[in-house]
Amino acid sequence: MNPDQLAALVAVVDGGSFEAAARALHVTPSAVSQRIKALELHWGRVLVVRAMPCRATPDGQILLRLARQMAELQADVLTELTPAGGQRRRLPVVVNADSLATWFLPVLSDAAGWDDCALELLIEIEDHGTEHLRTGQAVGAVTSDPVVVPGCTIEPLGTLRYLPVCTPALADAYRTSNGVDWQRMPMMRFSAADDLQHRLLERHGVREVEVEHVIPSNQGYLAGVLTGLGWGVVSEPQLGDSLQTGALVRLGARDHVDVHLAWQSWRLGSTATVRLTESVHRAARRGLRPARRA
Numbered sequence: 001m002n003p004d005q006l007a008a009l010v011a012v013v014d015g016g017s018f019e020a021a022a023r024a025l026h027v028t029p030s031a032v033s034q035r036i037k038a039l040e041l042h043w044g045r046v047l048v049v050r051a052m053p054c055r056a057t058p059d060g061q062i063l064l065r066l067a068r069q070m071a072e073l074q075a076d077v078l079t080e081l082t083p084a085g086g087q088r089r090r091l092p093v094v095v096n097a098d099s100l101a102t103w104f105l106p107v108l109s110d111a112a113g114w115d116d117c118a119l120e121l122l123i124e125i126e127d128h129g130t131e132h133l134r135t136g137q138a139v140g141a142v143t144s145d146p147v148v149v150p151g152c153t154i155e156p157l158g159t160l161r162y163l164p165v166c167t168p169a170l171a172d173a174y175r176t177s178n179g180v181d182w183q184r185m186p187m188m189r190f191s192a193a194d195d196l197q198h199r200l201l202e203r204h205g206v207r208e209v210e211v212e213h214v215i216p217s218n219q220g221y222l223a224g225v226l227t228g229l230g231w232g233v234v235s236e237p238q239l240g241d242s243l244q245t246g247a248l249v250r251l252g253a254r255d256h257v258d259v260h261l262a263w264q265s266w267r268l269g270s271t272a273t274v275r276l277t278e279s280v281h282r283a284a285r286r287g288l289r290p291a292r293r294a
Contacts, residue, residue, distance in 0.1 A: 002042075006067035008035035009047065009056070013064060013135075016053030039063070061135045065151060068136030069268050076270045091272055092120040094129035094141035097190070097218040098160065099261070102237035103287025104142065110279040117272050125193045126259055133264055139273050140265035140280070149264060157261040157281070158288025163239065164200055164251040166231035171249050180231075180251055186211040188224050188232030196233045196257050203255070233257055237287060261288065 011021035022029040040047050047060035056064050075089040111119045132138035133149040148154045174185040187209045213230045215221045225232045242248040263280050
């Protein structure tokens with residue numbers, strides 16, 4: 001593996017163009033082009049889609065992940081050989097918004113004491129984070145996707161339970177003899193990719209609702225539920241004492257949605273990734289329901 005060629009691949013994908021890669025590597029665009037062509041010639045396949053922005057092909061993503069993992073191991077060596085106070089490495093991590101707002105917070109507290117790296121959080125829906133692992137853009141991901149990314153390990157973290165809730169006034173306005181009118185009652189949704197509400201609706205035989213509010217913000221979503229904009233599924237840690245105070249009421253005594261979370265991370269075992277993995281597991285043991293048994 002030619003390290004200069006792999007570095008060029010990373011720079012082109014990250015910068016989006018051969019010119020941006022040249023500036024990052026302090027070489028000419030022609031030199032970057034030659035390195036990419038040599039890499040493609042060696043493997044006998046196209047690795048970069050020449051577009052705006054440039055992006056890696058599926059084959060290129062495999063080498064891109066390798067290049068980023070090699071850089072992580074090199075950073076490990078530099079940390080050991082370079083005196084304290086050296087440049088911090090990036091530590092990109094994928095986490096969903098609900099986890100970040102609740103049980104994942106102790107990881108941030110731990111990271112405050114890591115003087116050799118800078119945490120970079122990528123916010124994704126629970127089952128959408130592994131794509132960042134495939135391209136090497138993240139060293140680890142909190143995910144509900146059970147498919148293991150090549151070169152990674154997966155370990156169960158625990159279960160985050162969501163309850164369907166709304167304000168008492170909204171529940172009264174749509175109450176029926178059998179509970180509530182799920183189809184007519186306004187519903188809250190985090191994003192177009194968020195299907196937690198629909199998992200619950202399917203159990204009640206409802207496929208579509210008449211009114212659907214979309215707020216792609218964890219805090220804004222909860223505020224929408226608390227103000228009566230619509231009903232939504234809210235994680236138990238986020239509910240706090242809102243059910244006890246009567247600010248919100250639960251819709252259906254047994255209705256809930258369980259999201260089984262896992263931690264996927266690079267198998268390489270660098271100092272930073274091992275430390276991060278230990279911190280994530282500690283936080284999960286304190287803040288999540290126990291992981292389901294296989």
